[in-house]
Amino acid sequence: MRKNLAICTVIAVVLLIAAYAYFSSYAQTGKYQSQPVSNVIRVTYAQTGAGLPYFVAEDMGYFKQENLTVEAAGVSTLSSVTSSLLANKADAGIPVSFSDIIVTEAKQPGQFRAFAVGAETHDTNATGIMVMPNSTYRSIADLKGKRIGIGSGLNPLVVGRWKLGKYFNASNVTFVTMSSSFALAGAMASNQVDAIVISQPAMASAVKKGLARDLPNSTDAAIMDPFVVNDYVLTSKFVAQNPRTAAKFVNAMDEAVAYINTNPQGAMQILAAHTNTTVEQLKSGDNKPPWRDTVLVNGTFKDSEVNTSAMAAMQALANKYFAANFINDTVNVSNIVYT
Template sequence: MRMLGRRLAGAIVAVVLAHALPSAAVAQDKVKVGVFPVATSLPYFVALDRGYFKEQKIEVETVRLIGGPPTAAALIADQIDAASVLVTLEGMNTNIKKPGAAVYISLNSQSETYPMEQFVVRKGFQAKSIKDLKGAKILSAPGPGNVLMAKAALEANGLKEGDYRLEQLDTAQHLGALKAGTFDAGYTLEPTATMMRQQGIADTLETGVIARTVLGDPKADAFVGGGVISTRFMTERPEVAKRYAAAWLKAVADIRKDPESARRHLLKNTLVPESAINDIPMPGFFAVSQLDDKSIGQFQRFIDFSMKLINAPETVDVRKYLKTY
């Protein structure tokens, strides 16, 4: 009888454990995140690597998406719940097509203080400023946002279409294209620009291009991208969205407090080499709660300017698509 009792007790324990294990797994809420493996996605990498999503009982599924258009399309189609970074022009244009598809919980500032986009010129091509690029063959980072800003900056420097040739090219190919002499100059992003300078392939003509062109001040905050979640995600799973945002914003706080430590997360998550990790500049990461009226006003000016460039059918009030947690 004692043997039978022990066996029965063991069986009961096994059954209890068998039922307990699945419930532990269920405790992790899954969130699909579109991820572009670039420096502007740093909050995602920090939150993932430091376990902040796990702290919030969230299991993220990384959906690799290269550039803004596929990210916007995935948000519109409800294929992802959030995105590590989305160009704000493309995000607001997405909201015209499907209101609330892209709601920003943090924004990335680009300027001379936070260099990201810049014009570069290959070694051997005679140009000391953007206005010297007349007749040049110029590459651009891909996506309508980058191409339009490149053209706007060229126009602001007295160059109209026909004075140059501009082609968009995947950023990973920029270094090789300038080294080979296929292009004379480029509107490129970090860390590519730093790698070009380190290898003696190209020099920077101008940083803070968008802030100077659109806001009239190279040190102003040009909020060109940011981390987003969808309204569908917030509506259908509000508590999960809140926990996701908590993990995200904890990572943003880490970056602001100790950027040198945070930038190390780019090594295993992007193509940034060890030789460049300490030199590449990063954008300024801001939680939406940190934006004041002046910052939001600058953001609105950038979006208004950009929407005119793409002949958008309507204006967008940026405050509608900013979420504070």
Template sequence: MQLTRRTALIGLGLAGASAALPGRAQEAALPAIRVGTLENGTVSWELQTIIKRGFDRANGFRLVPMVLAGNPATQVAMQGAEVDTIVSDWLWVAQQRARGTGFAFLPYSTAVGGLMVRPDSPARTLADLRGKKIGIAGGPVDKSWLILRAWSREELGEDLADITQQVFGAPPMILNAAETGEVDAAINFWHFQAKMQARGMRELISVATAAEALGLDPATPLLGYVLRDDWIAANPALATGLARASRAAKELLASDDAAWEDLRPLMEARDDAEFQALRAGWRAGIPVPGPVDVANAQAMFATMARLGGDELTGGVAALPEGLFWSPE
């Protein structure tokens, strides 16, 4: 009797395993969307959520992250068709499209930074930074820096670049320079700004506020998934599925604090304050659903192009037609 019962249990186990196999086989048979990403990039927060919650499989595909060494490597992989998508800014996508690549842009994030100072800084306005040193991540054509320069021209009648000294460097270097007082103010990528805020630094002015004062729409997404026109045409259901999976992940992370616990190891926050600041910053960058307002994007492009010139635009005079893609 004991042998019979043991045999029955083994049989049930095998039956359960057999029943599970078709599900796994079906998942393996789903078409893959290969996304080029960075090991510690903030994009991985959304990608992991999509995979862990099954938003890819629910929309008819398997999301396959391909970890690459840096942003230039992701762009090269996209140009070489080694991946199906990456996340990049629409200025790069516009340059590529103008050169005939057929790249298109699906909104991912509106996140931008601001100008940060230490809590003991006497500065209260941009005018107070006259003669001071500003640390800037992203280089001379950083989009946040260009918008703040345009705002200072309007509000102060002077270009911020002319009345301050600038130090350009990688985001961690700018963070450290701001903390140690090597620079008097800093403009950093949004997730490093979140860390700066968590460590007590103060925002003098946000890029969103400056953009609004210039008549621009800060809700214009700057970062997005890059897709190919021919890939979209050949795989319309996959392209729509990616858009829907991305939106589902955003809606979950926007409303469910518990969903962020899975992401803590990826976020590398040194304490709860930093974790909460990173979460709030990511949420603030969630774009509204629906197509991009092309006129608003063109206005933002024109403002940045006036100051950034060909180094920023790559010689593109206007955003090319068909740049922004939406499944709606």
């Protein structure tokens, strides 16, 4: 009897040890633990004035504060940012043109989540139509029948048509597409085009080099104030799979937006350093910042003339795209908002 009891006791001890080892191995391999949170995020950013929030977050150490590892790639156009996101080569786009967002949402809903919005207002100077310094053209109305240089992608074409359309039928001009904003001034100087639809910092650089001057009332805000030009986005897939990392990235970018709005001189220096320009080249002479007004997606655009929520501004422009037949279906912008 005692022998049987001893045998049973030994068996029980062996089973307990085996069970402990079994469950310990699971714990060590992480099967019964939550998987470690990845702090890596792939970012494609525009090497233009539109990339300013990213430049600030990088230079001011906001990504490091959030313990993020950013794998970044710079591109020359906003359309290239969009392509990178749709090809799953990036998790965040800094920024994506609003036209690309609307067209993508109409065709393939649910691709992006926007957390910040950049818009041209009457208090900013980030876009314009420019002509040669010695040109006889004094108004957009003088450009009827002319050759107009634009950047690649849908947005330059759309804003070009809408700006010119306030004065005459835009079909009365010939649009010539260039590879980047910095190629536009050179194309005009070599008489390939008569005027250019351009943005910062190429715009300020062209003025300082004596290559161009801007026409009055030619910023994007002449179309609509505020005029949403771009959104700062994450892919919906990344947000769903990495919610904590997504939140950290948004926090870092929020800090960058706050820095830009409260420290414009510091932001100017950072922009110059990242765009191969100087602070003097970026100054326009009218005390308006050479970047778009940027607010969080739940924020408000405030200038000398308007007080409009970012959501309302996006929806108004989305409706305008639909009315102008640039998209075949209406878009509810609340579906693309990061929450």
